[in-house]
Amino acid sequence: MILEGIVTSTNEDGTPNIAPMGPVVDRGVTRLELRPFKTSKTFENLARTHQGVFHVTDDVEMLARAAIGCWDRRPDTLPCSAVSGWVLTDVCRWLAFRVVDLDSSGDRCRLECEIVDQGRFRDFFGFNRAKHAVLEAAILATRIGILAPEQIREELQRLESPVRKTAGDQEQRAFDLVKQFIASRIQT
């Protein structure tokens, strides 16, 4: 199954790159199979350093901001002791990993990763329809140029209802940001 979360990898200048990624995991999350596009910064960094940190979070505003590259302020990070990398501190759970196998023969690469350390900061909030809607909207934002504009518009409109009915401030802000981003990039 796929677990949507956030990967930090290390740029050449030592700073963290923060990107949403959905690795294939087993139910106990004992290993990760990351499948980044070859064109992504995450792939470039992981192919060079072979290490990073995966984060499980319910903060969909952080996830949405990472997807569209729009920060009001950069999230707090701590250096990771198990790998040369960065742990986001406002998350539920983090897993430091090393890439043990890399297959870059397809458009989407396959990076088999072993978990070398992990920790927890807080409990997961729980199910919320607006959080899931923001997650889907953030995925749509990263599919501009891949999906037809009409499909993106229709799916986004469908996601409005659960946000209107169930969002808190964070989810509403995140959805509005993603909506603005999409509107500015696809023709009306």
Ligand SMILES: Cc1cc2nc3c(=O)[nH]c(=O)nc-3n(C[C@H](O)[C@H](O)[C@H](O)COP(=O)(O)O)c2cc1C
């Ligand atoms: C929830 C979610 C999951 C994603 N999963 C993946 C993934 O598994 N592989 C991938 O290449 N992109 C994935 N994306 C899209 C990337 O996050 C997006 O292309 C991003 O710009 C890559 O950032 P980077 O170039 O800094 O690595 C996902 C986006 C979201 C919102």
